[in-house]
Amino acid sequence: MMPKNTSSRVGALITLGTVVVGLVGCSSGSPLSSSGNGASAPSGTITVGSAGFAESEIIAQVYAHALAINNIEVSKRLTIGQRDVYLAALKDGSIDLIPEYSGNLLQYYNANSTAKSGPDVMAALKNVVPSGFEVLDQAPAEDKDSYNVTAEFSAAYGVRSLADLASLTIPVTVGANPEFAQRPYGIPGLKGTYGVSNVVLAPVSDSGGPLTVKALREGSVQMADIFTTSPAIHDNNFVTLADPQNLIIAQNVVPLINSAKASSKVKAVLNAVSAALTTEDLVALNGKNQGDEKIESGILAKEWLAQKHLF
């Protein structure tokens, strides 16, 4: 395939090199630049962002569609990543609005906060959000860790609350992410706040996903940490143990917005959405989005808004 004499070999190499350089030049932008449309949105537009997981994307789509229905210009930058990344995007103006969780956001800005209940967390949060940004009304919807047992276990041992665990005589294994060994609402909390002495962690790295659910169902573990908006709790008839001492702090869904974009109309729309959003709604939305139907988040957002007759 290579030509026989030197000069045409050099010529072939030069042609090949030019083609390669040309193709490289055709690709737009550095591969390391952040994703999303290169052009920034016109100034009246609100850019809605979301974190890197499905539920955040669904809620962001709900915000975006609610604003669009009310003739407010929106653009979207979904699936950005973890908290540090998207809060940086909020700070530099790449996004203006993002759905957040009250407890985690409070702990992010103030790790020493002792607020636990819904109202306390919101009050504390409003004080620590950096100036130029604000949190609007919180929704009743909460997505937080929760301790779950099977219905059979609950009936057999009379366990409906974390407070009931202290009097258990059998050893308890908890299926949860590895960090549960250190988190205040994990093993240390069970031992310290609820006096459960005979508890051991079985670290399963899937955040209350199918492996953890299967382990709980089959009795490999007696308790499991599953997020409250996971359809698995309802699908498997698990009993979520009550938390009278608020070991697990409130995590209500709340919009975090750039104050410059928070006009009274925008606030009214988002607050109306928040008032109507319940935990059961999130369970149902997650079920349709991540279950067998795999319905796309934008479609689910439109359906939910229509069904709630908000606007």
Added chain:
Amino acid sequence: MSEILLALGWIANPVNWVGVAGIPNRVGEHLSYSSVTVLIAAVIAMPLGVVLGHTRRGKFWVVPVAGALRALPTLGLVTLLALLLGIGIVPPLIALIVLAIPPVLAGAYSGIESVDRHTVDAARSLGMTEWQVLTRVELPLGLPLVIGGVRSAALQVIATWTIAAILPVGGLGRYIFDGLPVQNYAEMLAGSMLVIVLALVADGVFALVQKGVIPRGVVARQSASSSDGGTRRRLHAD
């Protein structure tokens, strides 16, 4: 560089040497998981590879099948098996045996098959039975390559048992999966370094074994031919 120093500090800390989560226990668990895996893979793959190499059949499919098994993503296999069988030690054990089989099979096959045809023919013409040819000629001559296959498998298995720590099992992977969500990078890096050291030590042991199993006659011939009295001797043996 500072992360490596922090990791070394983590290893040097006496607190990390006691208890279930201590280094001796985790290294012990990791070694026992790895040895059982390689043992079972050897029991499955070595006889098969040796027979195929001896009969010189199966070249057509040994290579693609071994290649296909190698291509299976171990983490995906562990998760899939755990979804089917539960969060015990069996899913990662099966997944890692699958990982270990191709190198052992390839090593056994190529070790036996690579023995010089003429030597085998000479053995047969002396009246040796097939079993005698296998055990007295092919296996001794091919043993270094066969051990080489086990060595390669052991290396991969030691490195990959870390993945099993997505489930509640022990081993050095625990340091990586427990350290990651709490951003304890010293612990993670220390765990990785321990795995590397363990793998290198195992590799060294196998290298010595490989050298030790070369038949004395072969060693003698190699040193003779290198001192250039050997040409005439080689012609004679053929």
